[in-house]
Amino acid sequence: MVGDEDAIAQILNRLRRAHGQLAGVISMIEDGRDCKDVVTQLAAVSKALDRAGFKIVATGLRECLTGATEHGGAPMTQDELEKLFLALA
Structure with missing residues (x-):
């Protein structure tokens, strides 16, 4: 994933937070x-993962629409983008 370094840092922070929360749920x-208590904490993990996913999609949207990836892939179709968003719903 290419993109804004600040956005990538935010995504990684959210994923690290979710990782720690999930370890807490397991414990x-x-x-x-x-x-x-377990379900409350599990909901927090789920929300953190959702937020990271939405941030990834939002950050990569330009890349997905133009096909401007590191690997020179083709632009995504509207149906593919819709499926990507719905995967997080």
Whole structure:
């Protein structure tokens, strides 16, 4: 993925945060924590991943539309872009 270095840094930070949260969920389950606490933390992980995904799509949208990738790929069609967005829904 090419793009704005600041956006990439934000994406990586979100993914690292989600990684830590997921490790916390695993520990909570292993420790037998209350279902409500586990689900609340799991929802936070899910939201962090969604936000990272949306940021990736938003950052790469120009690249996807023009085909200006590092590998010289073809531009994405409208249907392909729609499918990409819906994958995060």
